Amino acid sequence: xxxxxxxxxxxxxxxxxxxxxxxxxxxxxxxxxxxxxxxxxxxxxxxxxxxxxxxxxxxxxxxxxxxxxxxxxxxxxxxxxxxxxxxxxxxxxxxxxxxxxxxxxxxxxxxxxxxxxxxxxxxx
Amino acid sequence: xxxxxxxxxxxxxxxxxxxxxxxxxxxxxxxxxxxxxxxxxxxxxxxxxxxxxxxxxxxxxxxxxxxxxxxxxxxxxxxxxxxxxxxxxxxxxxxxxxxxxxxxxxxxxxxxxxxxxxxxxxxxxxxxxxxxxxxxxxxxxxxxxxxxxxxxxxxxxxxxxxxxxxxxxxxxxxxxxxxxxxxxxxxxxxxxxxxxxxxxxxxxxxxxxxxxxxxxxxxxxxxxxxxxxxxxxxxxxxxxxxxxxxxxxxxxxxxxxxxxxxxxxxxxxxxxxxxxxxxxxxxxxxxxxxxxxxxxxxxxxxxxxxxxxxxxxxxxxxxxxxxxxxxxxxxxxxxxxxxxxxxxxxxxxxxxxxxxxxxxxxxxxxxxxxxxxxxxxxxxxxxxxxxxxxxxxxxxxxxxxxxxxxxxxxxxxxxxxxxxxxxxxxxxxxxxxxxxxxxxxxxxxxxxxxxxxxxxxxxxxxxxxxxxxxxxxxxxxxxxxxxxxxxxxxxxxxxxxxxxxxxxxxxxxxxxxxxxxxxxxxxxxxxxxxxxxxxxxxxxxxxxxxxxxx
Numbered sequence: 180x181x182x183x184x185x186x187x188x189x190x191x192x193x194x195x196x197x198x199x200x201x202x203x204x205x206x207x208x209x210x211x212x213x214x215x216x217x218x219x220x221x222x223x224x225x226x227x228x229x230x231x232x233x234x235x236x237x238x239x240x241x242x243x244x245x246x247x248x249x250x251x252x253x254x255x256x257x258x259x260x261x262x263x264x265x266x267x268x269x270x271x272x273x274x275x276x277x278x279x280x281x282x283x284x285x286x287x288x289x290x291x292x293x294x295x296x297x298x299x300x301x302x303x
Numbered sequence: 304x305x306x307x308x309x310x311x312x313x314x315x316x317x318x319x320x321x322x323x324x325x326x327x328x329x330x331x332x333x334x335x336x337x338x339x340x341x342x343x344x345x346x347x348x349x350x351x352x353x354x355x356x357x358x359x360x361x362x363x364x365x366x367x368x369x370x371x372x373x374x375x376x377x378x379x380x381x382x383x384x385x386x387x388x389x390x391x392x393x394x395x396x397x398x399x400x401x402x403x404x405x406x407x408x409x410x411x412x413x414x415x416x417x418x419x420x421x422x423x424x425x426x427x428x429x430x431x432x433x434x435x436x437x438x439x440x441x442x443x444x445x446x447x448x449x450x451x452x453x454x455x456x457x458x459x460x461x462x463x464x465x466x467x468x469x470x471x472x473x474x475x476x477x478x479x480x481x482x483x484x485x486x487x488x489x490x491x492x493x494x495x496x497x498x499x500x501x502x503x504x505x506x507x508x509x510x511x512x513x514x515x516x517x518x519x520x521x522x523x524x525x526x527x528x529x530x531x532x533x534x535x536x537x538x539x540x541x542x543x544x545x546x547x548x549x550x551x552x553x554x555x556x557x558x559x560x561x562x563x564x565x566x567x568x569x570x571x572x573x574x575x576x577x578x579x580x581x582x583x584x585x586x587x588x589x590x591x592x593x594x595x596x597x598x599x600x601x602x603x604x605x606x607x608x609x610x611x612x613x614x615x616x617x618x619x620x621x622x623x624x625x626x627x628x629x630x631x632x633x634x635x636x637x638x639x640x641x642x643x644x645x646x647x648x649x650x651x652x653x654x655x656x657x658x659x660x661x662x663x664x665x666x667x668x669x670x671x672x673x674x675x676x677x678x679x680x681x682x683x684x685x686x687x688x689x690x691x692x693x694x695x696x697x698x699x700x701x702x703x704x705x706x707x708x709x710x711x712x713x714x715x716x717x718x719x720x721x722x723x724x725x726x727x728x729x730x731x732x733x734x735x736x737x738x739x740x741x742x743x744x745x746x747x748x749x750x751x752x753x754x755x756x757x758x759x760x761x762x763x764x765x766x767x768x769x770x771x772x773x774x775x776x777x778x779x780x781x782x783x784x785x786x787x788x789x790x791x792x793x794x795x796x797x798x799x800x801x802x803x804x805x806x807x808x809x810x811x812x813x814x815x816x817x818x819x820x821x822x823x824x825x826x827x828x829x830x831x832x833x834x835x836x837x838x839x840x841x842x843x844x845x846x847x848x849x850x851x852x853x
Contacts, residue, residue, distance in 0.1 A: 193641035200653055272696070286640035286676060289648050 183300055184208045186227040188218030188244065189262075190236055198231070201289045206302050215239025219247055222254050229300045231292075232279070234263035242277040249278030258299045262287065329556060332549050346550040346577040355580065359547040366536040373532050377525035384518040391511040394444050398504040401437035404430045405500050409493045412462070415469050416486055419478050424470045431463060446510060447503055455503065458496040465489055554582035561589060570597035621690060628686050635679050643672045681812040688819045695823055697849055700739035702732045702773055706764055709746045716754050723761035724754070732766065735773055737848040741820045748813035749777040749840045757781035760837070772826065773846050778839040784832040792830060793818040817842070824848045 185207045189195050195211055202209050210225060212218035215236040222230060230248070234241040241261060248254040261279040274282045283295060332339055348355065408430035415423035438455065441447045465488050472478040472485070554576040564572035570593055576586045646669045649657060657665065687693045710726050717724035746764065753762040760780025767774050784792060793814050821828045826844030 191637055191641070194637070194644070197641065197644040197648065200648060204653065285636050286643050289644050289653075290651070 182206075182208050183229075183303065184210060184225060184227040185229045185231065185296065185300070186210050186212065186218065186222055186225065187231045188212045188215070188221075188236065188241065189231070189233040190214060191233075194233070197289060198292070201293055202296075205293075207296070207300070213237075215241065215244040219244050222248055222257065223251065226253065227257060229296065230257055230259045231296070232259050232261050234261060234274075242273060245274075245277040245279050260295060260299065262292075329552075332553065338546070341546050342549045342553060343577040345546050346553065346582075347579055349579040352551065352580050352582070355547060355550070359543055362543050363540045366540055370533055370536050373529055377529050380525055381522055384521055388511070388514055388518055390444075391446075391507070391514045394441060394446055395504070395507045395511050397437045397440050397444075398447075398500075398507045401434050401441070402500050402504050404433035404437065405496060408434060408462070409489075409497070412466055412469070412489055412493075415466070415473070416478075416482060416489065419473050421470070421473055424466065424473070427466050431459070431466075434459070441503065441507075446507065448506060451499060451502055451506070455496060455499045458492060458499060462489075462492045462496060465492060550578070551582065554578050554586060558582075558586065558589060561593070565593055565596065570600045624686075624690060628683060628690065628692075632683050635683075636676070639672065639676050639679065643669065643676070646672060678812075681816060684816050685812055685819075688816070688823075693819075693823070695738040695741060695820075695848070697736060697738055699734050699736055700742070702735050702766055703728050705739060705743045705746055706766060706775075708743055709750050710764065712747065713750055713754055716751075717762065720754065720757070722754060722757055722759070725761065725763045727763060727765040729766065729768070732768065732773070733846065735846050735848075737824055737844060738820075742824070742844065745817040745820050745842060746775055746777070748817045749775070749842070752813060753777050753779035753781060753838070753840070757837075768846060769843070771845055771847075772843040774841055774843040776839060776841050778837065780837040783834040783836050783838050784830065785834045789830060789832060793828065 183206065185202065187195065187198050187209060189198070189211070190213050195213075199209060199211075210221060210227065212221045216238045218230075218232070218236070219239070232241040232245055236244070239247075241263070245259050245261060248257065248259065258280040259278070260281045260283060261274040261277070262283045262285060263274065271282050280299065281295060283292060332342060345355070350358075408427055411423045411427040411430060414420070415427060438452065442449075442452050465485060468481070469478070469485055472481050557574050557576050561572055561574040572593055574586045574589050574593075576582055578586065646665060648654060650662070650665050650669065684693070706726050706728050710724070714724060750762065750764055757779045758781070762777065762779045765776040765778070767776070818828050821842045821844060824844040825848060826842060828840070828842040830838055830840045832838035
C-alpha cells in the first residue's frame with residue numbers, strides 16, 4: 180500500500196488534463212471519474228487516499244456526492260477537497276456543511292492545488 | 304380579525320350612543336305610519352335646519368300665545384257673566400223693595416181707613432213714592448214686562464184715587480159713611496196690585512235663575528274649551544318637536560349606518576335621506592365621497608392586481624436572470640481556469656523547457672487572462688448585487704490582516720512602477736465584525752486604482768477608528784479627479800474620462816462595487832481630490848457591522 184491514490188471527479192476534460200499533467204511528475208496515482216454517481220462508486224470501490232471533487236457535476240452534484248461519501252463508513256475518513264466555480268459568499272459554508280475537508284475556488288492556480296494536495300497527503 | 308369585527312370593536316371604543324329604547328323608537332318612526340310620512344315630509348322641506356328649528360319654535364310660541372288669549376277671553380266672559388248676575392240680583396232686590404213698599408202702602412191705607420188719621424195719608428204717599436221709584440228703575444232696566452208695568456201703574460193710580468177719597472172723607476169727617484165702600488174697593492185693589500207686583504218680582508227672580516244657569520253653563524264650557532285647547536296645544540307642540548327632531552335624527556342615524564359600512568370597507572354603500580336641508584347636502588357629499596372611495600378602491604385593486612402580475616413576472620424574470628448568472632459564472636470561469644492553468648504550467652515548465660522568446664508572450668497571456676477573469680468577476684458581482692442576491696458572509700476579522708493582504712498583493716506592482724507604497728495601521732485595533740473577503744476586495748480596488756492612476760510619488764493606505772466606525776483611507780499622488788466628475792466616480796461604467804480608460808485600463812466597475820459593498824455593511828464612501836495633484840478615497844464601515852455586539 181505504498182501507492183497513494185487520488186480520485187479526481189471532474190466533468191471538464193481540460194481540467195482533468197491539467198491535473199493529470201500536474202500530478203504526472205509526482206508519485207501519486209490518479210484515477211478519474213466524470214460524474215457524481217460514477218465518482219461515488221469509484222471511491223467506494225478503490226478507497227483512494229484523497230478525493231478532489233468538483234461541485235458542478237452531471238447526475239449528482241459534488242456537494243451531494245461529498246455528503247454521501249462522508250456518510251459512508253468505508254469512505255468517511257477520506258479527505259475531500261471541494262473545487263467550485265462559485266467563488267461567492269456561502270459556498271465555503273455549503274462545502275463544509277457537506278463535510279468537505281477543504282475548499283478551493285476556481286480558477287485556481289495549479290501550484291496552489293498541488294500545495295493543498297501535498298498538505299493533505301504528503302508524498303512518500 | 305375580519306373588518307366586521309374590527310368595526311364593531313371600534314364602535315365599542317367610541318362608546319356607541321345607541322340604546323335599546325332609542326332603537327325601538329327609531330323602529331316605530333321608521334315603520335310606515337303617518338308619523339313617518341310627517342317626519343319625511345318635514346325632512347323634505349326645502350329649508351335650512353336653522354329655518355326649520357326657528358319655525359318649530361315659532362309654532363310652539365304661537366300656540367302658547369293662543370292659549371294665553373283663550374284663557375284671558377274665558378276670564379273676561381266669566382267677569383261679564385258675574386256683572387250680569389250682579390245686575391239681575393239688584394233688579395230682584397229692587398222688585399222686592401217695591402213689593403215691600405207696596406205692602407206698607409196698603410197697610411197704611413188700611414190704617415188710614417180704620418184710624419181715620421191724616422198722618423197715615425202722608426206715610427201712604429211716602430211709600431207710594433218709594434214704590435214708584437223702584438218701579439221706574441225696574442222699567443229703566445228694561446227687564447220688566449211693559450204691559451205688566453202699565454197694569455201695575457193703572458192699579459196704583461186707582462189705589463191713589465182710593466187714598467184721595469179716603470183723605471177727602473177724613474177731611475170732611477164723613478168717613479164712617481163711606482168706610483164700607485172704600486174698604487171694599489181697597490181690598491179688591493190690594494189683591495190685584497199685590498198679585499201683579501208679585502208677578503213682577505217672580506219675573507225678575509225667574510230671570511236671575513235663568514241667568515245663573517246660563518253663567519254656570521258658560522263657565523263649564525269655557526273650562527272645557529280651555530282644557531281641551533291646552534291639551535291639544537301641548538300634544539301639538541310635542542308632536543311638532545318630535546317630528547322636527549326626528550327629521551334630524553333619522554338622517555344622522557342613516558349617516559351612522561352608512562359610515563359604519565364604509566368603515567367596514569363597503570364602498571358601494573349609498574345613503575338615502577329625504578332631507579333637502581344641510582343633512583341632505585351632507586348625504587349628497589357622503590355619497591360623492593363613497594363613490595370616489597369606490598372608484599379609488601377599484602382603481603387601487605386593479606393597480607394592485609396589475610402590480611401583482613407584474614411582480615410575479617419580474618420575480619420570474621429575476622429568477623431566470625439569477626440562474627443565467629449562476630450558469631454564466633460557471634461557464635465563463637471553467638474555460639478561464641483551463642487557460643490560466645495551462646499557461647501557468649507552461650511557464651512552470653511542466654510541459655518541458657520554455658524557449659526564451661516564448662516566455663514573454665506566455666506571461667502576457669497569463670496577465671491578460673487574469674485581467675479578463677477580474678472583469679468577469681466584477682460583472683458577475685455587480686449583477687448579483689443588482690439582483691439582490693449578494694449576501695455578506697459576516698464574521699470576526701482583523702483590520703490589520705486585510706491591510707496586510709492588500710499591501711502584499713500589490714507591493715510588486717508598486718515596485719514595478721517605482722512608487723512608494725506604505726501602510727499606516729494603529730497597533731491597538733480591536734477585532735472587527737464584517738465580511739472580510741468583501742472588505743479586502745474594496746480596499747484592493749481602491750489601492751489598485753491608486754497605483755494604476757499614479758505615475759510618480761506615493762500611495763498610502765491608512766486606518767483609523769472614529770467613533771463606532773473603522774475608516775480606511777487610500778491616498779495617492781496621481782492624476783486626481785476634476786471637480787465636475789467627482790459625483791460620478793461611484794457610478795458603474797463611468798470613468799472620469801474615456802482617455803483615462805485607454806491609458807490606464809479598467810472596467811469602471813471597481814468603485815461601483817466597492818461603494819455597494821460599503822453600503823451593504825452600513826457604511827459610506829467618499830473622495831477628496833485635487834485635479835492633477837492626487838486623490839484620497841475613504842470608506843467607513845461600522846467596526847461591528849449588522850449591529851453585532853462586541
